[in-house]
Amino acid sequence: LHPDEDLPLSIEAIHAAATQLAGVAVRTPLLESPLLNDRLGSRVLVKAECLQRTGSFKFRGAYNAVSAAGGRPVVAFSSGNHAQGVAHAAALLGIRSTIIMPSDAPRTKLENTRAYGAEVVLYDRWTEDREAIGARIAGERGAVLVRPYDDPYVMAGQGTVGLEITEDCQTRGIVPDMVLAPASGGGLIAGVATAVRAEFDRAAVLTAEPMHFDDHARSLAAGQRVSNDGKGNTICDALMAPKPGELTFKVNSRLLAGGAVADEPAVREAMRTAFHYFKLVVEPGGAVALAAVLTGAVPIRGRTVVAVLSGGNVDRDLFAQVISEGING
Amino acid sequence: LHPDEDLPLSIEAIHAAATQLAGVAVRTPLLESPLLNDRLGSRVLVKAECLQRTGSFKFRGAYNAVSAAGGRPVVAFSSGNHAQGVAHAAALLGIRSTIIMPSDAPRTKLENTRAYGAEVVLYDRWTEDREAIGARIAGERGAVLVRPYDDPYVMAGQGTVGLEITEDCQTRGIVPDMVLAPASGGGLIAGVATAVRAEFDRAAVLTAEPMHFDDHARSLAAGQRVSNDGKGNTICDALMAPKPGELTFKVNSRLLAGGAVADEPAVREAMRTAFHYFKLVVEPGGAVALAAVLTGAVPIRGRTVVAVLSGGNVDRDLFAQVISEGING
Numbered sequence: 001l002h003p004d005e006d007l008p009l010s011i012e013a014i015h016a017a018a019t020q021l022a023g024v025a026v027r028t029p030l031l032e033s034p035l036l037n038d039r040l041g042s043r044v045l046v047k048a049e050c051l052q053r054t055g056s057f058k059f060r061g062a063y064n065a066v067s068a069a070g071g072r073p074v075v076a077f078s079s080g081n082h083a084q085g086v087a088h089a090a091a092l093l094g095i096r097s098t099i100i101m102p103s104d105a106p107r108t109k110l111e112n113t114r115a116y117g118a119e120v121v122l123y124d125r126w127t128e129d130r131e132a133i134g135a136r137i138a139g140e141r142g143a144v145l146v147r148p149y150d151d152p153y154v155m156a157g158q159g160t161v162g163l164e165i166t167e168d169c170q171t172r173g174i175v176p177d178m179v180l181a182p183a184s185g186g187g188l189i190a191g192v193a194t195a196v197r198a199e200f201d202r203a204a205v206l207t208a209e210p211m212h213f214d215d216h217a218r219s220l221a222a223g224q225r226v227s228n229d230g231k232g233n234t235i236c237d238a239l240m241a242p243k244p245g246e247l248t249f250k251v252n253s254r255l256l257a258g259g260a261v262a263d264e265p266a267v268r269e270a271m272r273t274a275f276h277y278f279k280l281v282v283e284p285g286g287a288v289a290l291a292a293v294l295t296g297a298v299p300i301r302g303r304t305v306v307a308v309l310s311g312g313n314v315d316r317d318l319f320a321q322v323i324s325e326g327i328n329g
Numbered sequence: 330l331h332p333d334e335d336l337p338l339s340i341e342a343i344h345a346a347a348t349q350l351a352g353v354a355v356r357t358p359l360l361e362s363p364l365l366n367d368r369l370g371s372r373v374l375v376k377a378e379c380l381q382r383t384g385s386f387k388f389r390g391a392y393n394a395v396s397a398a399g400g401r402p403v404v405a406f407s408s409g410n411h412a413q414g415v416a417h418a419a420a421l422l423g424i425r426s427t428i429i430m431p432s433d434a435p436r437t438k439l440e441n442t443r444a445y446g447a448e449v450v451l452y453d454r455w456t457e458d459r460e461a462i463g464a465r466i467a468g469e470r471g472a473v474l475v476r477p478y479d480d481p482y483v484m485a486g487q488g489t490v491g492l493e494i495t496e497d498c499q500t501r502g503i504v505p506d507m508v509l510a511p512a513s514g515g516g517l518i519a520g521v522a523t524a525v526r527a528e529f530d531r532a533a534v535l536t537a538e539p540m541h542f543d544d545h546a547r548s549l550a551a552g553q554r555v556s557n558d559g560k561g562n563t564i565c566d567a568l569m570a571p572k573p574g575e576l577t578f579k580v581n582s583r584l585l586a587g588g589a590v591a592d593e594p595a596v597r598e599a600m601r602t603a604f605h606y607f608k609l610v611v612e613p614g615g616a617v618a619l620a621a622v623l624t625g626a627v628p629i630r631g632r633t634v635v636a637v638l639s640g641g642n643v644d645r646d647l648f649a650q651v652i653s654e655g656i657n658g
Contacts, residue, residue: 031380275645
């Protein structure tokens with residue numbers, strides 16, 4: 001591992017984010033189940049980030065970035081977890097936030113974003129340009145744009161997930177062989193890899209992605225950013241970014257061992273596993289790292305593996321349907 | 330508050346249990362939701378004990394009691410969470426355990442108890458006497474009986490739930506007005522009350538019970554132990570003890586402010602609330618304290634209230650059914 005000064009993320013930035021988030025973010029537990037470990041013949045630890053404020057890790061990066069905005073209002077584009085993270089972070093910090101959301105976003109997500117205190121500006125995703133709307137609002141209000149992943153403060157905030165994993169492993173005498181986290185734009189895995197490999201330089205850190213949205217796995221293999229073809233669909237609504245971020249890929253192409261891919265049945269099985277063994281509600285996109293672990297997309301036998309469960313914002317009808325099917329009981 | 334030397338539980342015993350459990354039990358998070366707080370007009374914190382090893386707080390008391398058995402084998406009666414707690418604690422400590430379970434206990438619970446490493450002895454609950462079976466096994470094997478609540482080590486172990494609540498409140502500058510925990514035999518609430526009132530002597534600590542099994546509420550009102558009539562039924566399978574424990578009631582009659590009761594619709598609503606706002610899987614009996622908070626069985630407006638979510642071992646079909654109904658979404 002050769003640290004490189006031109007990387008947009010450092011372990012020092014993650015430590016600074018941890019100081020910013022102390023007493024604000026939930027220090028989520030690193031859980032394991034002896035029954036699941038026995039079944040798999042390996043040691044699997046899950047980082048329960050679905051318990052984070054707003055139901056996903058996105059709060060961490062959002063709070064760190066909003067804190068760095070120097071009291072100026074903030075603006076963000078998002079139809080999902082980043083919207084709630086920015087809205088709640090801004091409210092806690094007493095800062096005005098505007099979130100630009102597609103008018104066909106799920107009603108619950110619109111309502112939650114407003115309930116967290118943001119002004120929501122709707123746009124028609126077929127006829128309007130959200131970048132132009134964002135630029136106009138930023139100009140009129142002197143607002144700072146908080147990007148969902150290609151932002152050093154956001155990456156550093158997400159890196160506190162990795163810092164907590166590292167600290168908990170050290171406290172408990174655990175040496176992880178492998179660490180997996182879901183990737184959409186790649187901010188979470190960039191932060192996790194930077195923090196984990198600063199202490200465990202022999203740990204393999206990998207992205208986990210759903211089928212048809214495996215742009216990180218293919219980009220890491222190709223050594224350059226490649227896009228998804230946009231033709232497939234996925235149950236993992238939080239993981240639909242078209243290609244790796246520019247800044248995140250600088251970090252990830254240096255630090256990651258590769259990318260694992262899981263299909264939809266595996267994601268659903270991982271949601272059931274989180275329900276049954278860990279008593280956690282995990283959304284499809286939040287379960288994809290555990291899915292990769294369970295289905296043998298990575299070799300786990302005899303090894304110690306950490307999977308980040310990154311979010312829990314799932315519709316109850318879908319959740320009820322998923323846990324009712326399959327073989328876990 | 331007048332500490333009394335004849336009480337079977339002290340804050341010192343809880344501190345000793347915390348030392349025993351350090352690095353073994355999960356330090357479960359104390360969570361809150363700004364959206365739920367806004368909706369209720371109060372500050373509600375939940376202690377996520379469903380994330381504990383074996384899926385319930387019972388592991389804490391079991392581990393503390395098995396540790397105190399001096400390496401001798403242990404025996405317990407239980408059809409539920411205590412069985413898994415004792416079985417897993419004994420396995421971790423390298424001690425042989427025998428659990429006496431009714432032959433009609435749910436298959437999952439039988440399988441899990443065996444999977445945690447216990448020998449399961451089945452009995453017919455209509456024709457056989459489990460006490461006699463237990464006494465025979467204890468005699469033959471030199472085993473120590475680990476009671477589910479009327480045991481000072483068990484109460485002290487459960488008290489670590491209260492100790493963690495107290496520590497987390499102090500760290501975050503929170504002064505709880507009210508603390509509620511589910512009660513069956515009363516070991517958890519005895520431990521919680523002892524720990525919480527050692528630091529917050531103005532906090533009201535209350536039991537929460539399901540309708541038809543409100544023996545603590547009635548016993549506390551009467552000033553003596555009274556039984557349930559055994560005629561009603563409840564969805565809260567973990568909370569069906571016929572009357573308060575003898576040792577636990579000595580503590581509880583001294584320290585508690587009273588008991589709250591919740592009906593089945595309120596319990597189901599609390600399970601949905603835990604799913605929606607906290608991303609937690611909570612079993613019916615584990616949700617009854619939150620149920621009492623949500624339905625106004627206790628006055629919460631403008632107050633800071635802690636509810637213990639004591640377990641998450643719920644069948645998936647029941648859970649799917651509960652979250653699919655009602656108004657949260």
